[in-house]
Amino acid sequence: MSNINLKVADILDKNREALLDSWQQQLIVNTRVLVSEVGFNSIKSYSEQVLLSFIDSLTQDLSAEEDRFSQTRVLLKEFIAKIDFNNVDFVEVVNFILTLKSSVTNLLIKESDACISESILNLTSWFDDLTFYIFSICIETRESLIREQQRAFMDVSVPVVRLWNQILMIPLVGMLDSSRTQQMMETMLGALEDYQSRVAILDISGIPVVDTLVARHLITAASAARLMGAECIITGVRARISQTLVQLGVDLSGFITRSTLADGFATALKITGQQIG
Amino acid sequence: MIKKPQLNNKPVKPDNSNLIPIANFENVILGRQRVREMMNSLGFSLLDQTRIVTAVSELARNIVVHAGGCGEMIISAIEKNNKKGIECIFKDQGKGIADVNMALQKGFSTSNSLGLGLSGAKNLCQEFEINSVVGKGTQVTIREWVKR
Numbered sequence: 001m002s003n004i005n006l007k008v009a010d011i012l013d014k015n016r017e018a019l020l021d022s023w024q025q026q027l028i029v030n031t032r033v034l035v036s037e038v039g040f041n042s043i044k045s046y047s048e049q050v051l052l053s054f055i056d057s058l059t060q061d062l063s064a065e066e067d068r069f070s071q072t073r074v075l076l077k078e079f080i081a082k083i084d085f086n087n088v089d090f091v092e093v094v095n096f097i098l099t100l101k102s103s104v105t106n107l108l109i110k111e112s113d114a115c116i117s118e119s120i121l122n123l124t125s126w127f128d129d130l131t132f133y134i135f136s137i138c139i140e141t142r143e144s145l146i147r148e149q150q151r152a153f154m155d156v157s158v159p160v161v162r163l164w165n166q167i168l169m170i171p172l173v174g175m176l177d178s179s180r181t182q183q184m185m186e187t188m189l190g191a192l193e194d195y196q197s198r199v200a201i202l203d204i205s206g207i208p209v210v211d212t213l214v215a216r217h218l219i220t221a222a223s224a225a226r227l228m229g230a231e232c233i234i235t236g237v238r239a240r241i242s243q244t245l246v247q248l249g250v251d252l253s254g255f256i257t258r259s260t261l262a263d264g265f266a267t268a269l270k271i272t273g274q275q276i277g
Numbered sequence: 278m279i280k281k282p283q284l285n286n287k288p289v290k291p292d293n294s295n296l297i298p299i300a301n302f303e304n305v306i307l308g309r310q311r312v313r314e315m316m317n318s319l320g321f322s323l324l325d326q327t328r329i330v331t332a333v334s335e336l337a338r339n340i341v342v343h344a345g346g347c348g349e350m351i352i353s354a355i356e357k358n359n360k361k362g363i364e365c366i367f368k369d370q371g372k373g374i375a376d377v378n379m380a381l382q383k384g385f386s387t388s389n390s391l392g393l394g395l396s397g398a399k400n401l402c403q404e405f406e407i408n409s410v411v412g413k414g415t416q417v418t419i420r421e422w423v424k425r
Contacts, residue, residue: 177302209309209327211334212393219391240327248331248397249383 008119009058011111012104016051019107023047026099034092038082046079051100069126073133080137085145090138097134101127158184160191164276166198167268169261173206181217185224192230199268200225203261205236215250222255231256231271235264295353299367300346305337308350312365315352319361320423329363329421332401335394336367336417342388344371344414355420362422373411381407 012019024047028035035043053071062068080093101123108119158180161169168191170184188200202221207214222232233256237245242259245252258264269275295315297308312333316326333350340348348369355364374380381399386392399405404420 175302175306209330209334211331211338212391212397213334213338215393216391240324243324244328244331244401247328247400248335249393249400250391250397 004119004122005058008108008123009055011108012051012055012058015107015111016055019103020048020051022106023051023100023103026103027096030099031092031095034083034088034096037084037088038079042082046075047100050075050079054100069130069133072130076130076134077137080134080141085138085141090135093138094131094134097127097130101131158187160187162191162195162197163201163265164269164272165274166196166272167201167265168192168195168197168199169201169203169265171203171206174208176207176214176217178217181221184217185221188221189224189228192225192228197230198272199231199233201233201235201261201264201268203236203264204234204241205238205261207236210241210245212248212250215245215248215252219252219255231268233258233264233267235259235261296349296351298349299337299340299369302338302341304346305334305341308337308352309334311352312363315354316363316421319354319363321363321421322424325421325424328401329365329419332398332419333365335398336365336419339394339417340367340369340371342390344369347371348414357422360422360425362420364418364420367417368414369416370414373413374407374409374415375411377407377409 024044027043027047028040038046050072053075054069057068057072060068067073076097079096083093104123105120108116108123158170158172161171163169168188170188172184176184188202191197192200202218204210204214204218218234222234225232234252235258237257237259239259242257256264256267258267295311297304297311299305299308309330313326313330316329321329337350340346340350348367348371351366351368353364355362379385381396382392383396384392385396395407398417398419402419402421404418406418407415408417409415
């Protein structure tokens with residue numbers, strides 16, 4: 001087994017220059033966007049390093065559990081980290097390794113001897129392994145991007161706006177799930193205390209569907225505000241939402257509701273005994 | 278060498294019949310959006326859309342909350358007596374409802390909710406059918422016709 005690996009390594013090492021040449025040519029043809037994104041010099045140096053470490057890994061005598069390509073993986077990861085996935089397609093990144101596979105296979109067929117079939121069999125499994133590795137990094141990269149975006153989205157989801165002396169406004173947007181409600185309550189109650197506010201306006205204009213879950217969250221938030229001696233005004237209750245809420249049987253009669261934020265603000269000024277201008 | 282799969286480039290055609298697995302709250306949102314799109318194309322008013330989408334939200338969420346996300350919803354455009362309409366079927370393999378009449382009462386809840394979801398959904402739609410077998414699951418069908 002390891003004898004064949006050594007043999008393959010030997011063939012590859014002897015034809016290294018030619019191999020590199022054929023690989024780089026394939027890269028230019030098959031991964032055009034990737035090459036222009038990363039830059040030809042960078043591709044050139046990485047392909048050289050990857051090939052060297054690949055040949056080097058073949059010469060190592062390892063037990064089955066040990067990772068033959070740990071060095072190569074480090075290089076690949078480093079290389080992929082440089083890629084901006086907004087511009088480059090995953091398929092091109094995967095083709096980075098697959099073009100090497102086809103170059104190596106071609107070379108081995110040319111230099112064929114008795115053990116060629118077994119060495120190509122080995123080769124296939126090695127490259128499959130590396131290909132899957134690249135795929136998994138690509139997916140991981142994308143997933144971490146999604147996670148980051150989610151976090152960024154959560155951060156902006158519940159701003160508290162100080163509209164006027166003693167009057168706060170919390171615009172609610174999108175899906176109001178339990179974790180966001182919790183966050184909304186915490187920011188609202190904290191802000192009520194910090195600004196010594198007496199009125200909190202919850203604006204639901206940006207919530208696409210007001211169902212019983214959203215209603216329950218609103219009631220919870222408004223009750224909590226009341227316990228702190230503040231009044232809650234729910235604004236953005238459009239005609240079709242009010243009709244839907246009545247049919248649902250949701251009772252918001254215990255709370256001040258207004259159809260527009262302007263109305264709600266006027267009411268808030270009245271409650272706090274203030275006037276503008 | 279592998280070629281880029283062409284799947285990504287094909288626009289997903291709004292089909293006549295749509296099946297959406299309901300496993301989590303994100304699926305509920307997707308279901309709502311699909312229903313809204315279909316109602317829009319069928320010519321429902323904004324009020325009708327809001328009513329039905331709210332009902333869909335309640336019923337789909339019931340699958341997530343009470344059936345542990347083992348279920349699906351099927352949206353179809355339907356026609357009867359020259360009237361166009363939409364039908365949504367909510368199927369789950371949950372524990373079922375022992376007493377459907379009790380579950381349809383206002384304020385009845387086995388979770389920590391307002392207990393208005395099922396009764397409210399019934400009020401919001403023109404046609405509402407519910408079948409439930411304890412231990413097998415629940416199926417709710419709602420239909421709404423375009424008013425002329």
